[in-house]
Amino acid sequence: MGRVIRGRLRSDDGVCGTGNYRDTVGFGVSLMLAFWLLMIKHVEALEILLQGLCGVHKEHLRVHELCLKSGPNLGHVGSEVRLLCDLEHPEPWTVKHVGGALRGSGAEQLSVMVRNMVESKASKNVLRLFYALGYKLDHELLRVGSAFHFKRGARITVTVSSINKMLKLHAIDDTVPVTLGIQVVEVTAPATSENYSEVAAAMSSFCEYLAPLLHLSKPGVSTGVVPTAAAAAASLMSDGGGTTL
Amino acid sequence: MVKLTKTLITVFFLLLKLDNKDVLSLFRVLHWQPNAGTTVNTQILNEVSQCVESINGVKEGRWKATLTYYKPMLRGAFLFFSFLFFFFSFLFFLLNISWIFQFQFENPDQSLAPELPRDFLGISLPEQPNKYYFIIRGQRIVLEADSSIQTIMEKLQSYKSRVALYFEGFQYQLGDFQLRVGKVTPTHSDNLRGIIMEVEYLPLSSLEKSRQVMEEFVDIWQEAISKRSLPGHFMHIEPSFVEYGLSDHYSSQHTAVQYATVMAQLIATQSVQAARN
Known part of the structure; x- marks a missing residue:
């Protein structure tokens, strides 16, 4: 099971959007913070900031993501599964099921949206298997960017990526950005159903360090633009991340 | 100098052996084929177990694999x-x-x-407890995944278990071979549906290279079991691994495919018997 938190991000450029904030709860359950981010010109600054905060080098991210939906007669209700192929390491693939969001007063008090999520590694013929089981390709996309994995109160992963659509079926070398000049920032961490509030707190605490560049919030909640973003980005770019924010 | 060379050779073989443990050894899965007009029973299973011990098989412990047939929820x-x-x-x-x-x-x-596939099945194997294998025989698909794939399938609510079977019994060590003899029963009852035997050859993982030694061992085994005048014999049907996209290097996916083949054969045998009756 997993849990996802939807968030909204604004930069001082006025770019905003909603996204997934995920974080792992229980065996395989995930909470996930994800935020749609910022004009492309700040990405480099954000990566410098993240590298300084996390103390780890970024990993290149190039993931082919396929979203499959069950055929018309299959299942009592329609279902959806995501297959992810990391193009840097073509095998294994990842099978991902993202469930519904956590609801209720407890969920509302959290600064993140929680979703149930299950992941499994699988051999590369997983797409063929799901086609054989009666699933159809709904859409596919290519995520390109960078990822940071580190521990800070929780095993946090931050990804900064652009979302690209393919012009032809499975043509990963022939893509165009879904939204020009905008990238997605996802902050994720595994958690259990017992500790997800602590994990969410750890993630929120970490995200405060990103405040000079971006704000994170749940979808539908407007946090306004980040007035310091341009100055912070300029500062970061000028001294390569040496400035304390 | 000679002593040093000997030590180095010993270390080399020890490392080789350790290395071989990381690589999966080779399995051959056989099933009991009863003679026409007869059925499997626990007496045969006991005789088979005694036969393994009579050829100096050392009992090591229990083993268990689970096979589940799935059906679509429409x-x-x-x-x-x-x-x-x-x-x-x-x-x-x-x-x-x-x-x-x-x-x-x-x-x-x-x-x-x-x-939609009628022959969609999942297998968990004792030697890979964190893995799960899906097979669609009709389309020659075998998939290896983390065991959490079962949770994903439950959440998708598109397929559910139609019938689940246990393969369980005892494991024996016999030189470089490991034998597992067990019964096939539905998970919810003790009705014996078949007898299965796994022969594992530890030193090699190449199908071609181990073919001869495996066949020689199976011949010796067949001879030993034939002396007991049991109403049937062990049978091995080697599936075409190439059709499943599997290489000569043996893996747990090969074992899963063998289990699926054995089950298809057991079902076919029982269908023929039911038709005769």
Whole structure:
């Protein structure tokens, strides 16, 4: 099971959007913070900031993501599964099921949206298997960017990526950005159903360090633009991340 | 100098052995084929176990594998059969006929979706407890995944278990071979559906290279078991691994494919017997 938190991000450029904030709860359950981010010109600054905060080098991210939906007669209700192929390491693939969001007063008090999520590694013929089981390709996309994995109160992963659509079926070398000049920032961490509030707190605490560049919030909640973003980005770019924010 | 060389050679072989443990050794899965007009029973299973011990097989412990057949959950069929089920349940409740409650609502009409696989099965193997294997025999697909894939399948609610079977018994060590002899039973009962035997050859993982030694061992085994005049024999059907996209280097996916093949053979045998009866 997993849990996802939807968030909204604004930069001082006025770019905003909603996204997934995920974080792992229980065996395989995930909470996930994800935020749609910022004009492309700040990405480099954000990566410098993240590298300084996390103390780890970024990993290149190039993931082919396929979203499959069950055929018309299959299942009592329609279902959806995501297959992810990391193009840097073509095998294994990842099978991902993202469930519904956590609801209720407890969920509302959290600064993140929680979703149930299950992941499994699988051999590369997983797409063929799901086609054989009666699933159809709904859409596919290519995520390109960078990822940071580190521990800070929780095993946090931050990804900064652009979302690209393919012009032809499975043509990963022939893509165009879904939204020009905008990238997605996802902050994720595994958690259990017992500790997800602590994990969410750890993630929120970490995200405060990103405040000079971006704000994170749940979808539908407007946090306004980040007035310091341009100055912070300029500062970061000028001294390569040496400035304390 | 000689001592040093000997030590180095010993270390080399030890490392080789350790290395070989990381690589999966080779398995051959056999099943008991009863003679025409006979069926499997626990007496045969006991005789087989005694036969392994008589050729100096050392009992090491228990083993267990699980195989599950899945069936699609169909939207139209669900509504139609739900209606039928509740209608007849109510009718037979009125008539106080108890056997209707034993009826398992397990066979929604797959003609609503003929393109969906009828032979979709999942296997968990004791040597890979964190993995799960899916096989669709008709389309020659075998998939290896983390065991959490079962949770994903449950959440998708598109396929559910039709029948699950245990393969369980004892494991024996016999030189470089490991033998596992066990029974095939449904998970919810002790009805014996078959007898299975796994022969594992530890030093090699190449199918071609180990073919001869494996065949020689199986010949010796067949000779030993034939002396007991049991009403049947062990049979091995080697599936075409190439059709499943598997290489000569043996893996757990090869084992999973063998289990699926054995099950198909057991079902075919039982169908023939049922038709004769």
